[in-house]
Amino acid sequence: MQKKIVLRIFYVVIFFFILISIFYFNFKKEKKIISSEIVEEEIVEEENYTSSNILKNVKYTAQDINGNQLMIEAKEGEIDFSDKNVIYLTYVKALITLNNSENILITSKFGKYNINNYDTIFSKNVIINYQDNKITGEYLDFSLERNSLIASRNIIYTNDKNILKADVITMDIKTKDIKVQMYEDKKKINIKSN
Secondary structure (H helix, E strand, C coil), X not given: CHHHHHHHHHHHHHHHHHHHHHHHHHHHHHHHHHHHHHHHHHHHHHHHHHCCCEEEEEEEEEECCCCCEEEEEEEEEEECCCCCCEXXXXXXXXXXXXXXXXXXXXXXXXXXXXXXXXXXXXEEEEEEEECCEEEEEEEEEEECCCCEEEEEEEEEEECCCEXXXXXXXXXXXXXXXXXXXXXXXXXXXXXXXX
């Protein structure tokens, strides 16, 4: 009879040991889950904090050593956190005032402006107006440092005499020389005379 009682006590002790082990390990796992949720909440708060880099009604002006000026206005600007010198713009209007020539007006839906070297990329619905000329396209790379405008993607160049369709138009800001190109040598530039 004593053997049966000892065996039952042994089974009860093992049962409680297993039960306590299960509760212990489950509690430890729940604790890990709770602490990882806290970390995730902190990350979300940081993301909310970092999204406050949006500026309304921004305006930037720059001037090169030759006296040429660039003024950019946008309804909205967002600072790039990976590169604090880059600002992404929305609904952009730029005025390039050249010291020996007429002004160049540029509008686009989006822009990317570098505050160090003043290089600006305009994209979506780009319109360039200067003198009696108008260039429309989807992409424009402007640089005061290089003294160039490079417009590409669905380019249409119009003036009083001609309508021209091409892939790329490059303009030297100093000389106003324009180079018109196609991406492929076999394709021809389409020109209509008025």
